[in-house]
Amino acid sequence: METMSVDIATDHPPGTIAWARDRARSFLDGLVPTLTSEATDTVVLVVSELVTNALRHGGGTCVLGLAARPDSIEVAVHDPSLHAPRMRTPDLDGGTGGFGWPVVNRLATATSVTSRAFGGKTVSASLPR
Template structure:
């Protein structure tokens, strides 16, 4: 993990708040990615005033974990995680060096495992996969304040 992410620095470009981290595919990197996402969203809420529901907090961590695990498992191990808040959503983007695009499998109630991509697609407002000059980028957008009861992460009403 790079030093900026370890220190929890937020980058601002005037239109979004974000953080980026490079991983090598080591044991525990997916857990570090979940922790990074949780800390990032806590700062987005407390420092920048964006509402973040508990549900969104959980979903973003799940999406980060699934996308990083897929990048480690099916890519070269090296990958990059970018988290950005844009338009009321957190954009989770994972780049890896593999040019093979992920494909959701056909529904099969007897299949055990390999449902991660289906889950990510189901919980995301937008989902896209695109080839890049080197490798591919998988992007999922999750709404930050989607709890109809207004239950914000870290707040008691």
């Protein structure tokens, strides 16, 4: 199993969502056997949504973890907040979001939210390889 973990903070120059997407794409591009471009794009979209949610709602810092298993890719984002993501009606006019968690749940074969022993939570999504 191949894994990658990177710290992401909004006050750190590479700590942007685009940077997280680039790191994820680099990890995925190095896998053997390679993923289809559609599978890669799907994983990168889920990374983008989970990191965005963590930075916006989870305290401004997070750790992105990726793991490649024989049949799946696991995306895990750890943040200091105790509040789990929730489904809500997307805001079509005010720009406050509400689209990310439904998108992640639609694309993933499984999602989970677990509390961490030392505080915070981990939001995970499993995607087909």
